[in-house]
């Protein structure tokens with residue numbers, strides 16, 4: 001396999017993780033102080049206050065703003081889909097990419113409501129990654145290059161990056177990643193995805209179990225979990241989360257599949273997700289446990305199980321409201337309201 005002149009491709013990823021910046025503490029503290037002075041009982045805006053303070057830290061501004069939110073949807077195809085682990089055929093991935101372009105998917109409508117830009121990245125859709133039951137999803141060079149491609153999500157300089165994905169079979173891939181990272185039984189991590197029940201669900205559990213065994217889990221290196229069991233959208237999203245961190249852009253995660261990308265980084269370095277919010281808790285049964293392990297509290301919990309970034313996009317409304325309150329409210333002194 002070709003190695004980059006700078007060393008092993010995964011070493012480049014590890015070097016980035018070692019160099020990740022933290023939040024701007026002065027901006028974070030200034031935002032926290034401001035929250036304490038705004039014309040409301042302290043803490044009365046609950047999570048909205050935490051969101052405003054967190055975004056202040058990452059944007060490095062006492063009064064942060066989200067004017068250019070972007071939803072980046074990564075689409076990929078998976079060899080494992082040919083095993084019948086999803087009720088839908090693999091062609092749906094490409095057809096949904098066309099539907100995103102036509103502005104007719106759910107995520108388009110949600111982006112429209114909140115003024116978010118939508119960018120769709122398709123990752124070699126005509127060339128599925130190998131069936132993870134049979135072979136590794138990638139070689140190291142391709143996996144690292146796909147992560148680097150995901151960094152393109154930052155090219156439009158968004159001030160908030162929401163992640164989404166499209167790829168029939170990718171809840172199987174996500175379950176394999178979680179099973180390899182967190183152990184337990186395959187069935188603990190497998191859920192219906194788009195609606196697998198009965199025989200389809202049984203095939204999905206069997207595929208996850210066999211893939212993780214083949215890959216030789218437990219694996220000491222989370223990047224090997226990604227390389228052996230992941231898919232292109234999972235790798236690209238991990239790259240996007242990392243690139244956002246290098247530029248201190250806050251990230252909103254979507255459901256079960258996006259969290260598989262996040263979990264790889266978290267397993268490499270728990271602080272790697274400090275700039276991330278969980279947009280929602282998906283109805284995929286194991287998502288709540290994954291969020292708990294990642295130390296993330298979902299903003300919304302609406303029983304959604306769509307993917308394509310829909311839950312992350314929907315939480316932009318809450319995030320924008322949090323920032324509008326933080327920026328626009330008067331202090332007790334300014335409003336002439338008696339403080340406690």
Ligand SMILES: Cc1cc2ncn([C@H]3O[C@H](COP(=O)(O)O)[C@@H](O)[C@H]3O)c2cc1C
Pocket residue numbers: 085086087088092096165166167168169170171172192193194195196306307308
């Ligand atoms: C019409 C349609 C639109 C979608 N939008 C997102 N997904 C979601 O479903 C897929 C994962 O589920 P599974 O692992 O069960 O195939 C992903 O493509 C995901 O984003 C969709 C699925 C369908 C059928």
Ligand SMILES: O=C(O)c1cccnc1
Pocket residue numbers: 171193194254255256257258282283284287305306307308
């Ligand atoms: O939570 C998700 O990401 C999800 C759930 C079902 C189907 N596709 C994605």
